[in-house]
Amino acid sequence: MGDDDYVYDEVTGEWRPASEMIAEAGRSAEVRDASGNVLADGDSVVLVKDLKVKGAGQTLKQGTVIRSIRLTDNPEEIDCRHDTIKGLVLRTEFVRKR
Numbered sequence: 001m002g003d004d005d006y007v008y009d010e011v012t013g014e015w016r017p018a019s020e021m022i023a024e025a026g027r028s029a030e031v032r033d034a035s036g037n038v039l040a041d042g043d044s045v046v047l048v049k050d051l052k053v054k055g056a057g058q059t060l061k062q063g064t065v066i067r068s069i070r071l072t073d074n075p076e077e078i079d080c081r082h083d084t085i086k087g088l089v090l091r092t093e094f095v096r097k098r
Contacts, residue, residue, distance in 0.1 A: 005017070034048050034094065035096050037096070039078065040071070046064065076091055077091055
């Protein structure tokens with residue numbers, strides 16, 4: 001997009017430069033753990049509390065290490081895999097970067 005391209009921002013109700021909107025979207029897409037550390041694909045995380053897993057009938061204990069996380073479109077959720085649970089989605093408020 002060029003410097004003179006403008007995009008309508010539905011939140012503010014104003015026309016804003018496209019470059020400004022793209023830069024803002026990049027900043028808000030950061031995924032952070034419970035301690036405020038930035039998470040990235042492939043990171044390992046540790047659970048900060050016991051979590052009952054719906055549908056699996058088991059509890060993941062505090063201190064459990066989850067390896068090779070994947071970020072999702074939602075900055076409050078990560079996709080991960082545990083030895084006994086496939087397709088596990090965790091909220092970032094319950095994990096800390098290892």
